[in-house]
Amino acid sequence: KNEVEQSPQNLTAQEGEFITINCSYSVGISALHWLQQHPGGGIVSLFMLSSGKKKHGRLIATINIQEKHSSLHITASHPRDSAVYICAGDTDKLIFGTGTRLQVFP
Amino acid sequence: DVKVTQSSRYLVKRTGEKVFLECVQDMDHENMFWYRQDPGLGLRLIYFSYDVKMKEKGDIPEGYSVSREKKERFSLILESASTNQTSMYICASSFEVGVGGEAFFGQGTRLTVV
Numbered sequence: 156k157n158e159v160e161q162s163p164q165n166l167t168a169q170e171g172e173f174i175t176i177n178c179s180y181s182v183g184i185s186a187l188h189w190l191q192q193h194p195g196g197g198i199v200s201l202f203m204l205s206s207g208k209k210k211h212g213r214l215i216a217t218i219n220i221q222e223k224h225s226s227l228h229i230t231a232s233h234p235r236d237s238a239v240y241i242c243a244g245d246t247d248k249l250i251f252g253t254g255t256r257l258q259v260f261p
Numbered sequence: 262d263v264k265v266t267q268s269s270r271y272l273v274k275r276t277g278e279k280v281f282l283e284c285v286q287d288m289d290h291e292n293m294f295w296y297r298q299d300p301g302l303g304l305r306l307i308y309f310s311y312d313v314k315m316k317e318k319g320d321i322p323e324g325y326s327v328s329r330e331k332k333e334r335f336s337l338i339l340e341s342a343s344t345n346q347t348s349m350y351i352c353a354s355s356f357e358v359g360v361g362g363e364a365f366f367g368q369g370t371r372l373t374v375v
Contacts, residue, residue: 253303
């Protein structure tokens with residue numbers, strides 16, 4: 156069993172839909188990272204959070220330390236949000252989930 | 262802007278060749294990492310380094326070695342390339358790990374071994 160697991164693996168949505176990607180972890184972490192990778196592009200950091208909730212534009216990330224669970228929400232999704240979203244737990248190194256491939260259609 | 266720069270975007274090498282992948286960061290970060298990314302497996306840690314001349318094995322170090330002679334540069338070496346090392350290789354750096362330090366990633370090198 157992976158120490159960091161994401162669901163779903165693949166997600167398709169219509170433009171405008173509300174999207175949720177989930178991440179569960181089984182190890183002790185100091186923080187959780189949400190990352191984005193566009194097709195053919197590099198990985199960029201979206202959020203780093205250790206408690207509560209963070210918001211940046213249409214993206215919202217939450218974490219529940221007790222339940223060892225984090226979610227990434229995208230409101231009013233757009234085709235340019237199509238990418239792979241990766242969560243990673245911060246221990247003495249980053250432990251990555253396998254990613255969620257999101258496709259948003261017009 | 263923080264930059265993690267990898268020397269090549271695409272590389273094609275022959276089986277048995279010695280391959281060098283270079284990574285340079287310009288933020289004076291102590292920590293640098295090499296990952297490989299494969300479909301369905303996500304990013305897996307090959308080696309990392311906390312300081313100059315220090316290196317630690319990650320989860321899949323077999324067939325690889327690394328070199329960190331200067332703080333800003335972390336090199337991944339494939340001693341004798343094999344076809345199962347065909348992959349996307351991604352370098353990362355951060356100021357702190359284990360305490361929630363932000364990580365920065367290179368664009369990746371897509372290596373094909375034929």
